[in-house]
Amino acid sequence: MYKHLLVALDDTPLGMATVTQSVSFARALGARITFFHAAPDLAATGEGSMLHSLDRQAFTAESDMPRHAVLLKAATAARIGGVECSTDALVSDHPAQAILEAAQRHACDLLFVSSHGRVPGLRGWLHSSVTRQLLQIANLPVHVASIESNDEQADANRALAIVAGEHRSIAAVLTGLQQLDRAGRIDGTIPDVALMRQMADYLRQFPTRLHHPKEEAFIFRLLRQRTSEHNAVLDELERQHVLENTLIDALFTTLARHGHGDADAAEAVTAAVQRLSGAVWEHMSLEETVIFPAARRHLTSADWSVVYKAFSAHHDPLFSHSPEMPMRQLFARIATALQ
Incomplete structure (x- = not known):
């Protein structure tokens, strides 16, 4: 087996849905994953070329942000799911060939992809033609996990993919907090309190x-x-939202003491980080294992359209395409902390 x-x-959002599907698939097989992202050459575009000429630092941030996010x-989703993983990325205007070469480079035995299907316009580079090219040129098996344009629950899947992506963002920040704190205890050094405060502020x-109010x-x-049927669980989740606010305030208080x-x-x-992390992990697990499946069963197509519209109207300030510069810097430092 693979x-x-x-x-x-x-x-x-389809990319995040693919992550969720692939982690479950790999866990069932006992397989490991290499996540791969290929992005078009920003410098080859008029806007990118101008940005490269005017501000190379901004150009690098703009081109690297989507890939790193x-x-x-x-990787955070795989870690949560208990699946071994690595990551790879490449700038390429030929994504199908780049995917195949990455699979060969990492000695993979299965390509796991999703397709946007026949969707007008540019809905990400992994559209139907890329999947079709892979099926034509691949010299190893290709598993097409889903075809978005054929999906009768497209709004539900897109909405839940956005929510899951936001959960993974939160999880990445929590993991960064834990690793900074752990590294300080192991090395006997003072952790980067300023960075931990930035993470807590996020x-x-x-x-x-x-996220929680929506x-x-x-x-x-x-x-x-x-x-x-699920009112008791929903009541508990809303109480947990309030508790998380309290735990974040407590973390700020202890970080201020440490900084002084x-x-x-x-x-x-350490205690504040662990209490907050434990509470948030438990909370997200309850949502993803109980409430989101229940919502799939009970919400109507019209309901999901409303949910998708609401969640697609905002952007995660840390992992969006164009975060403000402090968020860019925080993102880069979190990525470094998690390496």
Whole structure:
């Protein structure tokens, strides 16, 4: 059976859905994954060429951000799923060939892809022609996990892919916090408190002020309208949202003590990081294993259209295509911390 999957990703909601499918597939097989992302050459475009001439640092950030975001979230999903993984990326205007060469380079025995199908316009580089080319030129098996244009639950899948992607963003930041704290304890050094504060601020700004309220206003509310079966779980999840705010505040307090040289603060920071991480992992697991499957069963197509419209109207400030410069810097530092 297959032992090493090459999973080709783009930076659309379908890409995050492909991550979820591939992790489940690999876990069932006991296989490992190489996540691969190929992006077109930004410098070959008029806008990219101008940006390269005017500001090379901004050009590098603009060209690297989508690739790093896709792969960091994919690796986080694999880590959560207990699947061994690695990542690879390449700038290429010939994605099908790049995917095949990556599979050969990493000695993969299965290509795992999804297709947008016959969708007008540019909906990411992994469109039907790329999948079709792979099927024509590949010298190893190709598994097409899904074809988006044939999907009767497209809005549901896209909406849940966005939510899952946001969960992976949150998980990546939490993992970064844990690793910074752990590295300090192992090495006997003082962790980067300023970076940890930035990570905590992201958790305060995005999940608590945007992600959680939209979950409650749309997914939770609509599920309550369709059935009362899960009201107790929804009540608990809403309590957990409030608890997470409290735990983030507690982390800020302990980080402030640590930053002011409090000798006893290091253990308090570790405890605060672990309490927050444990609470958020438990919360996301409850949503993904109980509430999201229930929403799939009970919400109507019209409901999912509303949910998808709501969640696609905002962008994760850390992992979006064009985050503000402080978020770019934070993203780069998190990626470094997780290497």
